[in-house]
Amino acid sequence: MATRRRGGLIGRSNVGKSSSAQENTRKHNIIPTNIDEANAGDSDDQTLLTSGKNNANPDTSTVPSFERSEPKSLNSVGPQSDHVSDEKADHLAEVNISSRRGNYLLTVGLPRSGKTVLQSFMTYYMGVAGKLDAQLDNKEKGKAGTINHEAQRIQTLWLDSWKKGEFPESTSVGENEIRELRLTVTNNENSGQKFNLSFLEISGENFLSVVPDRNQIPKLFDRLKSFLTNKNIKINIIFLLKSDEENEQVSCDALFTNFIQFVNNELNIDVRKKLNLILVLPDTKSIFGEDKWAQAKKNKRLYEKIMKSYVYEKFPATYMIYNNWKKNNRAIMAFNIGDIENEKLKNQNFEDVKSFINLNYRLFTGKNLSPRFKWFKKLLGSQ
Ligand SMILES: Nc1nc2c(ncn2[C@@H]2O[C@H](COP(=O)(O)OP(=O)(O)O)[C@@H](O)[C@H]2O)c(=O)[nH]1
Ligand SMILES: [Mg+2]
Numbered sequence: 001m002a003t004r005r006r007g008g009l010i011g012r013s014n015v016g017k018s019s020s021a022q023e024n025t026r027k028h029n030i031i032p033t034n035i036d037e038a039n040a041g042d043s044d045d046q047t048l049l050t051s052g053k054n055n056a057n058p059d060t061s062t063v064p065s066f067e068r069s070e071p072k073s074l075n076s077v078g079p080q081s082d083h084v085s086d087e088k089a090d091h092l093a094e095v096n097i098s099s100r101r102g103n104y105l106l107t108v109g110l111p112r113s114g115k116t117v118l119q120s121f122m123t124y125y126m127g128v129a130g131k132l133d134a135q136l137d138n139k140e141k142g143k144a145g146t147i148n149h150e151a152q153r154i155q156t157l158w159l160d161s162w163k164k165g166e167f168p169e170s171t172s173v174g175e176n177e178i179r180e181l182r183l184t185v186t187n188n189e190n191s192g193q194k195f196n197l198s199f200l201e202i203s204g205e206n207f208l209s210v211v212p213d214r215n216q217i218p219k220l221f222d223r224l225k226s227f228l229t230n231k232n233i234k235i236n237i238i239f240l241l242k243s244d245e246e247n248e249q250v251s252c253d254a255l256f257t258n259f260i261q262f263v264n265n266e267l268n269i270d271v272r273k274k275l276n277l278i279l280v281l282p283d284t285k286s287i288f289g290e291d292k293w294a295q296a297k298k299n300k301r302l303y304e305k306i307m308k309s310y311v312y313e314k315f316p317a318t319y320m321i322y323n324n325w326k327k328n329n330r331a332i333m334a335f336n337i338g339d340i341e342n343e344k345l346k347n348q349n350f351e352d353v354k355s356f357i358n359l360n361y362r363l364f365t366g367k368n369l370s371p372r373f374k375w376f377k378k379l380l381g382s383q
Contacts, residue, residue, distance in 0.1 A: 089149075095140065097223060103364040105236050107238045108255070109238075113240035113242040114335065119199050123155060124163075129348070131188045133185065136181075155181065166344060173201050175205045176219045197360070204255055207258040208258070234276075236278055238278050239252070243282075243314070277321070278331045278360075279330075279333070281335065307332050333355065334352055336351075337352070
C-alpha cells in the first residue's frame with residue numbers, strides 16, 4: 001500500500017475539536033436554532049430533516065471503505081494486492097459507467113465504522129426478513145453480458161451470515177478500486193414500487209489525511225467521476241460516524257472533509273447540488289444508554305436534540321458539512337440492528353433498517369414506500 005502523504009492535509013490535528021468550524025458554529029448559535037426548528041418533516045420514521053420533496057438530483061457517487069486491519073476473505077482485492085489486481089474480478093472495467101442508471105448509496109466511513117453492517121443488513125432485510133424483495137442485478141445486458149461474480153459472492157456471504165446471526169466477514173476494496181453491487185427491489189405489498197437500489201464502495205484509505213488527486217488514484221478518479229457526472233443516476237452519500245474514533249489515527253471529520261473537498265475541487269462536481277447526504281450513527285442504544293434511547297424513540301424532539309447535539313459536539317466539521325447542505329436533501333439517523341451477545345446478533349431489530357430504506361427511497365423518488373391502497377385500508381380502519 002503506497003504511503004503517499006501529500007499536501008492539502010487535513011489531519012486530526014487541524015480538523016478535530018478545536019476546528020474553527022466548531023467555533024463558528026458556537027458563535028452563531030447554530031445548534032439551538034436548528035434543534036428547535038428542526039424537522040418540520042412529516043416522516044413517521046425517526047430521521048432528521050428530510051421533508052420528502054421530490055428533489056433528489058440525478059447524479060453520481062461512490063462508497064469509500066477500507067479494512068486495513070481486518071481479515072480478508074473471498075477473493076478480495078485488498079490493500080496489499082490491489083496493484084496486482086485480478087483483471088477478471090474487475091467487473092467495472094467492462095462496464096460503460098456513463099450508461100448506468102439507478103439509485104446508489106455511496107457509503108463513506110473509517111474502517112469498522114459500520115459500512116458492511118449497513119449494506120449487508122439492508123440486503124438481508126430486503127431479501128429475507130422484510131416485505132421487500134431484492135434480487136441481485138449482476139449480469140450486463142446482451143447475450144455476451146458479463147456477470148459480476150464478486151457481487152454474487154458478497155451477497156451470498158451477507159445473507160448467509162445474518163441468517164446465522166453472524167457479522168459478515170470483511171471484503172476489502174483496494175485503494176484504486178471501486179465496487180458496485182446492484183439490486184432490484186420490489187415492494188411485495190405494492191408491486192408498483194419496483195426500483196433499483198445499488199451500493200458503491202471505494203476504499204477510504206485515500207481520504208484519511210489528504211485530498212488525493214488524479215495522479216494518485218487514476219482508475220478510481222475516472223470511475224468516480226463517471227458515476228458522479230452520470231445524469232441517470234441518483235446518489236445518496238452516507239457518512240458513517242464512528243463513536244469510538246479516538247482509537248483511530250485520523251478522525252471522521254478529516255475523512256469526510258477530505259472526501260467532500262475531493263469531489264468538489266478535484267472532480268469538479270458541486271456535491272451539494274447533486275447529492276443527498278445522510279449521516280448515520282450506528283449503535284445509538286449503547287451511545288445514549290438503553291433508557292434514554294427508549295425515551296428518545298418515543299419523543300421525536302428529544303431524538304432530534306440528542307442526535308444533533310452528539311454530532312455537533314463530537315464531529316464538529318462533519319456537523320458543519322451537514323448544516324450547510326440543502327435542508328430537503330439531508331438527514332441524520334440512528335442505525336441499530338439488535339442485541340449482540342457473544343459476537344452474535346440476538347433479537348434482530350429491523351426498525352432502523354426499515355426507516356433507513358424508506359428514507360433513501362424518499363430521497364430518490366419523493367414518495368414513501370407504502371402498501372398499495374394504504375389510504376383505503378386506513379379508511380376501513382384496518383391499519
Ligand atoms: N461483536 C462483533 N461486532 C462486530 C463484528 N464485526 C463487526 N462488528 C461491529 O460492527 C462495526 C462495523 O463493522 P463493519 O461494518 O465491518 O465496518 P466497515 O469496516 O465500515 O465495513 C464494528 O466496529 C463492530 O462494532 C463481529 O464479528 N463481532
Ligand atoms: Mg466493510
